[in-house]
Amino acid sequence: MKSKTTNKYSESVTIQRLSEFFLTIAGLTLFSIEFIKNVFLPPYEFGEITKHMDELGVKSLPILGVTGFIIGLVLAMQSQPVLQRFGAGSFLPSMVSLSVVRELGPVITALIFAGRVSSGIGAELGSMRVTEQIDAMEVSAIEPFKFLVVTRVLACTIILPILTVYVIFIAIFGAYLAILLSTGMNFQLYVNSVVRSLQFSDIIPGIAKTFVFGFIVGIVGAYKGYNAKNGTAGVGKASTSAVVLSSLLILLMDMVLVKITVLFWG
Amino acid sequence: MVEVFDVSKVFGDYIVLDGVSFKVDNGENLVIFGRSGSGKSVLLKCIVQLMKPDAGKIFIDGEDVLSLSLKKLNELRKQIGFLFQSAALYDSMSVRENLEFPLIRNFKYTRKEIEAKVKNVLEKVSLEEAIDKMPSQLSGGMKKRIGLARTIITEPKLILYDEPTTGLDPITTKEMSNLILELQKDLNTTSLIVTHDPICAKIIASSAVVLKDGKIMYEGDINSLTTAQEPFLKNFFSR
Numbered sequence: 001m002k003s004k005t006t007n008k009y010s011e012s013v014t015i016q017r018l019s020e021f022f023l024t025i026a027g028l029t030l031f032s033i034e035f036i037k038n039v040f041l042p043p044y045e046f047g048e049i050t051k052h053m054d055e056l057g058v059k060s061l062p063i064l065g066v067t068g069f070i071i072g073l074v075l076a077m078q079s080q081p082v083l084q085r086f087g088a089g090s091f092l093p094s095m096v097s098l099s100v101v102r103e104l105g106p107v108i109t110a111l112i113f114a115g116r117v118s119s120g121i122g123a124e125l126g127s128m129r130v131t132e133q134i135d136a137m138e139v140s141a142i143e144p145f146k147f148l149v150v151t152r153v154l155a156c157t158i159i160l161p162i163l164t165v166y167v168i169f170i171a172i173f174g175a176y177l178a179i180l181l182s183t184g185m186n187f188q189l190y191v192n193s194v195v196r197s198l199q200f201s202d203i204i205p206g207i208a209k210t211f212v213f214g215f216i217v218g219i220v221g222a223y224k225g226y227n228a229k230n231g232t233a234g235v236g237k238a239s240t241s242a243v244v245l246s247s248l249l250i251l252l253m254d255m256v257l258v259k260i261t262v263l264f265w266g
Numbered sequence: 267m268v269e270v271f272d273v274s275k276v277f278g279d280y281i282v283l284d285g286v287s288f289k290v291d292n293g294e295n296l297v298i299f300g301r302s303g304s305g306k307s308v309l310l311k312c313i314v315q316l317m318k319p320d321a322g323k324i325f326i327d328g329e330d331v332l333s334l335s336l337k338k339l340n341e342l343r344k345q346i347g348f349l350f351q352s353a354a355l356y357d358s359m360s361v362r363e364n365l366e367f368p369l370i371r372n373f374k375y376t377r378k379e380i381e382a383k384v385k386n387v388l389e390k391v392s393l394e395e396a397i398d399k400m401p402s403q404l405s406g407g408m409k410k411r412i413g414l415a416r417t418i419i420t421e422p423k424l425i426l427y428d429e430p431t432t433g434l435d436p437i438t439t440k441e442m443s444n445l446i447l448e449l450q451k452d453l454n455t456t457s458l459i460v461t462h463d464p465i466c467a468k469i470i471a472s473s474a475v476v477l478k479d480g481k482i483m484y485e486g487d488i489n490s491l492t493t494a495q496e497p498f499l500k501n502f503f504s505r
Binding site: 124127128131132133135136137138139140141142143 | 311314316340341343344346348350351352354355356357358367368371372420
C-alpha cells in the first residue's frame with residue numbers, strides 16, 4: 001500500500017518536472033525569437049555590448065587560462081604512455097592538437113564560461129527583476145529587453161569564440177610542456193607537427209560551434225534572470241538553473257553539431 | 267488627465283480589482299487608500315501598462331493606453347513619472363548615472379544641460395553630496411529622495427507614487443510628503459499617490475479614493491474622509 005502511494009507520488013513529481021522542462025524550453029524558444037526580432041532594430045547599443053564583452057569575457061581570461069593549461073598538460077601526460085604502447089608516440093602533438101581544437105577546447109571553454117557567466121547574468125537580471133529595476137526602465141520608456149538582454153547575449157556570442165581560441169593556444173602550450181619534460185622535444189618540431197596535423201575542416205567547425213554555445217550561455221542566463229520571481233529565493237534559483245540548463249544545452253547542441261560536422265566534413 | 271473606467275484584474279481565483287472607475291483632473295493630487303493587498307499598486311501598474319487589466323479602459327490625456335502601440339505607449343510614458351515603493355534605483359549605477367540615464371536615453375540634451383538638470387534635482391531633494399555615491403551606500407530615506415529626483419528630472423506631467431513613505435520614520439515621512447507637495451506645486455504636475463499612510467495623505471492629497479475588496483468604497487474630498495464615521499474609514503485615521 002505504502003509503496004503504491006510512493007510510486008504514484010514519484011510518478012507525479014516526474015510528470016511535473018518533465019512538464020516544467022518542456023515549458024522552459026518553449027519559453028526559451030519564444031525568448032530567443034524576441035531576441036532575433038530585437039537584435040536588428042535600432043538603437044544599437046555598441047557601448048553596452050563592449051562593456052559586457054569586457055566584464056563577461058576579459059574577466060574570464062584567468063580561469064580559462066588555467067583550465068586550458070591543465071587540460072593540455074593532463075591530456076599529453078595521459079595519452080603519451082598509451083600511444084607509446086602502440087608505437088605511435090610521435091603522433092602525440094597531432095593527437096593533442098586535434099582533440100583540443102575539435103572538441104575539448106570549445107566544449108570545456110563553453111562549460112566554464114557557462115558556470116561563470118550564465119549564473120552571473122541570471123543573478124544580475126533576476127535581482128533587477130525582483131527589485132523592480134526592470135519595471136523602472138520600462139516605465140521610463142527604455143526598452144529593457146534591448147538594453148539588458150540583447151546586449152548581454154550578443155556579447156556572449158561574440159566573445160566565446162575568441163576565448164576558445166585563447167584556451168586552445170594555452171592548452172597546446174600546456175601539452176608541449178608535458179612533452180618537453182618527458183621527451184625533450186624541440187619547440188619548432190612540436191609546432192610543425194601541430195600545424196601539419198590541423199586542417200581548416202578541424203578548425204572552422206570547432207570554432208563555429210562556439211558562437212552557438214555563446215548564444216546558449218547568454219540567452220539561458222538572460223531568460224532565467226529576466227523571468228525571475230519570488231524575491232531573493234527566485235534570484236538564487238534563476239542563477240543555479242541558468243548554469244544547469246545552459247550546460248545541458250551546450251552538451252546536447254554539441255552532439256548535434258558534431259553529427260552535422262561529420263556529415264559535411266568527415 | 268487620467269480616467270479609469272470599470273477596470274478589473276484577477277490573479278487566479280483572487281479578484282484584485284472589480285470594476286474600478288475614477289477620474290483625476292489636471293493639477294489634482296489624488297490619494298488611493300486601501301489595506302495592504304487591496305490592489306492599489308496593481309491599479310498604478312495597470313495605468314502605466316506594466317500590467318494589463320483583464321477588463322476596462324484607461325485614458326491618459328484622452329489616449330486609450332490599452333490600445334496604444336509600444337512606440338506610442340513609450341512616447342506617453344516619457345511624460346509620466348513613477349516612484350516605486352523600493353525606489354528601484356539601478357544598483358549598478360551611481361546616483362549621477364541613475365539621474366542621467368533617462369535623460370540620455372530619451373531626450374537630446376547637451377552634456378551641460380544634463381549636468382545642470384542633475385544638479386538642480388539634487389538641490390531640490392537636498393542631496394547634492396550624494397551625487398557620486400552608489401545606491402548601496404544610501405539610507406532608505408535617501409534612496410526614496412533620489413528615486414523622487416529621478417522621477418522628476420524628466421519634468422513629467424503626471425507622477426504616480428507607489429507608497430512613497432512606506433518604511434520611513436514619522437519625521438522623514440513628513441519631510442518626504444512636504445517635498446512631494448512642493449515639487450508638485452513647482453512643476454505643476456498631476457499626482458496619483460498610493461499609500462496607507464494617513465500623515466502622507468493629509469499633507470499631499472486634494473482628493474481621495476478608498477479601495478476595499480477590489481471596489482471603490484469612497485471617492486471624494488480628503489477632509490471629509492479624515493472625519494468619516496464609517497468604521498473602516500475611521501480606522502485609517504485613528505492611528
